[in-house]
Every structure is written in C-alpha cells, then in structure tokens.
Amino acid sequence: MTHAFEIVAQPIRRRIIEVLAVGDHTAGELCDVVAVEAGVSRTAVSHHLAALRDRGVVWSDVDPAEPRARRYFLDPGFLMRLDDAVCELFDLWDHRYGTAQRRAPLVDPPRTRARLHRWEDAAVRRRERLKREWGDDDAAERSH
Known part of the structure; x- marks a missing residue:
C-alpha cells in the first residue's frame, strides 16, 4: 500500500484531493479545475485521477444526472490513513523533543x-x- 504522504506529495494529486474534500465532482469538472490551475492537460489530470482511484484514495460512481459521466468522491478511509500518518509523525517528534507542555525529551x-x-x-x-x-x-x- 502506498504511504499517504507519497500520495499527497504530488501537487496535482494533492489538488484533486483538496477539491474532492469540498464535495463530489464529475471527472470533467475535476479536469477543468485542476488542468487550468496546474497548467497541465486534461489527460494528465485524468491519469492522476486514475492513480488515486487505483490507490483507494477516491472512488467513482455513475452520475445520476449524466449517465455517461462518472462522479468522484474522496474516500474517508484515506483521510483516516493520512491522519494516522500525521499522528505517527507527532509521536516521533514527541518522543525525540518533548512537547509544548515543557516536557523534557525522553533521551x-x-x-x-x-x-x-x-x-x-x-x-x-x-x-x-x-x-x-x-x-x-x-x-x-x-x-x-
């Protein structure tokens, strides 16, 4: 399984995640927004969207309003994995340096x-x- 930090390290994928965090969108809407902002082709955005889908970050379903379009959703499980990864980082930091509550380092x-x-x-x-x-x-x- 790909580490959550590796997924958000790529700017285009991170932007897709940010847009989907606000709400679900069709593939076309995502391509329009991210392609313009990042200065890349719609094909490149589509490639990153597929990579996110393959890694379980997003999932898609047929758009009921437009049956030929797919609507993408951010998987809450990915956000939990990302949160766990950040917590692990804080735990490592805590172990090494202590916390803001004036605790001394453990070493x-x-x-x-x-x-x-x-x-x-x-x-x-x-x-x-x-x-x-x-x-x-x-x-x-x-x-x-």
Missing part, C-alpha cells in the same frame, strides 16, 4: 562541559520560575 543529550553549564543555568531558571509560580520556597523540592 539524554550528550554531556559536554558547555552543555552541562547550560543545563545548570536552565535548572536555576526553572527553580526560580517554579518559586514564582508556586509562591513559596518549597518549589525546588517539588521540581525533583
């Missing part, structure tokens, strides 16, 4: 002399900040 940084000095300064600043936040002298004990 120990290298201990060089200059780095240790910065860590001591950071520890002093942290204790001072905790004293201000807690409003008492016991903040240093609670920070350990």
Whole structure:
C-alpha cells in the first residue's frame, strides 16, 4: 500500500484531493479545475485521477444526472490513513523533543562541559520560575 504522504506529495494529486474534500465532482469538472490551475492537460489530470482511484484514495460512481459521466468522491478511509500518518509523525517528534507542555525529551543529550553549564543555568531558571509560580520556597523540592 502506498504511504499517504507519497500520495499527497504530488501537487496535482494533492489538488484533486483538496477539491474532492469540498464535495463530489464529475471527472470533467475535476479536469477543468485542476488542468487550468496546474497548467497541465486534461489527460494528465485524468491519469492522476486514475492513480488515486487505483490507490483507494477516491472512488467513482455513475452520475445520476449524466449517465455517461462518472462522479468522484474522496474516500474517508484515506483521510483516516493520512491522519494516522500525521499522528505517527507527532509521536516521533514527541518522543525525540518533548512537547509544548515543557516536557523534557525522553533521551539524554550528550554531556559536554558547555552543555552541562547550560543545563545548570536552565535548572536555576526553572527553580526560580517554579518559586514564582508556586509562591513559596518549597518549589525546588517539588521540581525533583
């Protein structure tokens, strides 16, 4: 199965997905919009649409208003795969660097002399900040 990031990495395919996220469209409508915006032929857009269909990103059905036309829909399962891929990326980031909630990284940084000095300064600043936040002298004990 193709990774969700690989699918949205291609600008024409990403634009087709964006248009279909707003609502379903016929192949002709998609070709008209994307071909003009991307400066490519309708055939190129049709090729990318077929690739998206083959990868399970979109699906099509006969348009009830125009039986000779196909109406394309964005598959919600693909959006869930994309969301899962982004969540995995956030988890990796979280594991490596911590979060915005001031959590420390899960891995120990290298201990060089200059780095240790910065860590001591950071520890002093942290204790001072905790004293201000807690409003008492016991903040240093609670920070350990």
